[in-house]
Amino acid sequence: MKYVCFMAVLDAIDWDIREPNPTSCRASIAPIAPRVLLADDQEEMLLTIATMLEEEFDIVGLAENGTEVLDLVRKRSPDVLVLDIFMPVMNGMETATSLRASGCPVKVLFLTVIDDSDFVQSAVSMGALGYVLKPHLATDLIPAIRAVLQGRLYVSPCMHWS
Numbered sequence: 001m002k003y004v005c006f007m008a009v010l011d012a013i014d015w016d017i018r019e020p021n022p023t024s025c026r027a028s029i030a031p032i033a034p035r036v037l038l039a040d041d042q043e044e045m046l047l048t049i050a051t052m053l054e055e056e057f058d059i060v061g062l063a064e065n066g067t068e069v070l071d072l073v074r075k076r077s078p079d080v081l082v083l084d085i086f087m088p089v090m091n092g093m094e095t096a097t098s099l100r101a102s103g104c105p106v107k108v109l110f111l112t113v114i115d116d117s118d119f120v121q122s123a124v125s126m127g128a129l130g131y132v133l134k135p136h137l138a139t140d141l142i143p144a145i146r147a148v149l150q151g152r153l154y155v156s157p158c159m160h161w162s
Contacts, residue, residue: 032058034149037078039063039095040111041087045134049082049111049141056142066090070098078106080148082141085112085119093122100127107148111141120155130154 036057040046046062053059057080061072065087073081081099085092096108109130110123120131129148132140133156140156147154 034058034080034145035060035076035078036080036082036145037061037063037069037072037076037106038082039066039069039087039092040084041065042084045084049137052138052141053145057145064088066092066095066098069095073099073104073106080107080109080145082109082111082145085110085114093126096123096126096128107151109144109148109154111137115159117160120159124153131159132156133158 034057036053037060038046038049038053039062040049041064043064046064050059050062060076060078063069063072067089069081069083070090072078081096083092083095087095090098092110092112096110099106099108107130108123108128109132110128111132111134112119113134115133123131129151130144130153132144132154136156136158140154144154144156
């Protein structure tokens with residue numbers, strides 16, 4: 001009798017044994033997008049850059065000055081900071097110096113209009129790994145971010161610096 005009751009219970013269970021659906025697992029195996037924080041005092045520039053990068057990178061914040069950058073870096077822990085040099089309140093060079101002094105591990109990439117080898121040298125000496133000219137944004141920024149993420153130096157190829 002016990003055997004018959006047990007069989008009745010087994011028959012009542014809805015056995016749904018199927019192969020896993022590979023599309024339902026994609027989210028769990030997708031690579032994690034690198035986290036990027038953008039800083040520029042021109043809102044239009046920030047939105048242009050964010051739109052350009054959003055398919056490949058996780059844009060974790062937009063800042064319009066150096067003090068906003070310091071706050072967002074602390075709160076959002078980006079992998080890369082794309083930083084304009086000339087911003088109000090605290091410029092990009094001061095911001096990068098402050099981040100380095102605090103021991104922050106974020107990788108810094110300057111995006112600027114300043115085509116000057118002295119600025120490149122200053123940026124590199126303070127620990128920046130990237131220097132991209134805004135007029136070359138469309139061709140240089142994504143390769144620069146990839147290089148910086150790998151710990152490699154990237155300077156817009158049109159720049160002549162030593």
